[in-house]
Amino acid sequence: MNLFEGTRERNLNRQLSWINEPDSWSFHDGKLHIDVPESADFFKDPAGINVRSSAPFLYCDAQGDFSLTARVDVDMLDAYDSGCVMVMVDQGNWAKLCFELVNQVPTIVSVVTRNLSDNCISEQIGNVKPYLRILRAGNCFGFHYSLDAIKWTLIRFFGLDAPIEVKVGVVGQCPAGKGTKVRFESFDFEMTKIKSAKAVE
Numbered sequence: 001m002n003l004f005e006g007t008r009e010r011n012l013n014r015q016l017s018w019i020n021e022p023d024s025w026s027f028h029d030g031k032l033h034i035d036v037p038e039s040a041d042f043f044k045d046p047a048g049i050n051v052r053s054s055a056p057f058l059y060c061d062a063q064g065d066f067s068l069t070a071r072v073d074v075d076m077l078d079a080y081d082s083g084c085v086m087v088m089v090d091q092g093n094w095a096k097l098c099f100e101l102v103n104q105v106p107t108i109v110s111v112v113t114r115n116l117s118d119n120c121i122s123e124q125i126g127n128v129k130p131y132l133r134i135l136r137a138g139n140c141f142g143f144h145y146s147l148d149a150i151k152w153t154l155i156r157f158f159g160l161d162a163p164i165e166v167k168v169g170v171v172g173q174c175p176a177g178k179g180t181k182v183r184f185e186s187f188d189f190e191m192t193k194i195k196s197a198k199a200v201e
Contacts, residue, residue, distance in 0.1 A: 003060060003187040004030050012058075016169070016187075019057040032058065032184040034172040041175035042086065042096060044117045052175065053091055058187075059169030062087075062136070065194040068168050069133045069149070071185040076101035078177025082109070083184065085132045087141065087160070088167040095160060096171060097132050097143040099125075110143050110156045122155050129185070134168060135197040142197030152200040 003013045007027040024035035040055040062068075072083035082100035095112040102109060108122045108130070125147070133144040133152065143156040168189070172182035 001189060002030075003189055004032060004184070007032075015060045016058055017060070019059065019167075020054055022056040022172070025056070030185070032170070032187070034182045034184075036081075036172035036174045036180050036182055038174055038178045041080075041173050042094065042113075042171065043111065043119075043175065044092070044113050044115065046116045046118075050175070055171050055173045057086060057088070057167075057169055057171045059086075059088070059167040060189060061165055062168045062189070062191060063165045064136075064191060065138070066136050066168065066189065066191045067133065067194065069131055069186065069188040070170050071129055071131045071149075072099050072170075073129045073183040073185065074099060074101075074106075075181040076106060077180050078174065079104075080173065080175045081177055081180045081182075082173045083132075083182040084171040084173060085134050086169060086171050087134055087136070087162075089160065089162045093160065093162070095141060095143075095158065097134065097145070097155060098171075098173070099130050099132065099145075100173075108145050108155055112156070112158050112160070114160070120156065123153070135194050135199065136162075136166075137194040137197040140197045142199070144200060154198055154200055157198045
């Protein structure tokens with residue numbers, strides 16, 4: 001089910017809510033447009049230097065196994081500008097898969113936070129509009145991306161000690177710049193039995 005279906009202007013599907021609602025956002029042609037403010041990020045720096053939980057996060061509540069797929073487009077103006085999908089247990093435990101500007105190249109990046117964040121730079125994919133996907137099977141999670149929503153690449157498979165209900169959704173980030181624009185073309189969400197979070201079908 002695409003939770004963006006039937007949305008317009010600033011009217012949300014009743015299943016969706018904001019954490020860190022940005023001043024400027026709206027739906028046009030079924031797409032979510034976010035004006036991401038400067039310093040917006042979710043990161044718990046192991047060195048303790050940059051600790052932030054300020055990025056706009058539009059989420060729904062998910063119970064048990066689920067899949068979430070979103071297509072993202074980012075104005076990559078400054079380092080680390082990104083659009084992400086994220087699953088959140090609480091403020092100290094969450095994980096995100098991002099389409100992010102790294103060393104001037106659009107790149108797939110993942111972060112898993114268990115009170116402190118790690119940061120894994122994965123694949124450079126260039127100027128495209130990728131699909132990002134999260135699968136949950138029990139306490140196992142899989143991060144995947146695709147260029148066509150048919151052929152998927154597994155980026156990360158990990159465990160996260162999570163309750164039955166978690167928050168899952170989309171995030172716009174601009175940790176180093178003066179602000180950017182991120183667009184999400186879909187929010188395809190389904191609570192269903194997932195055989196394996198590693199599955200790439």
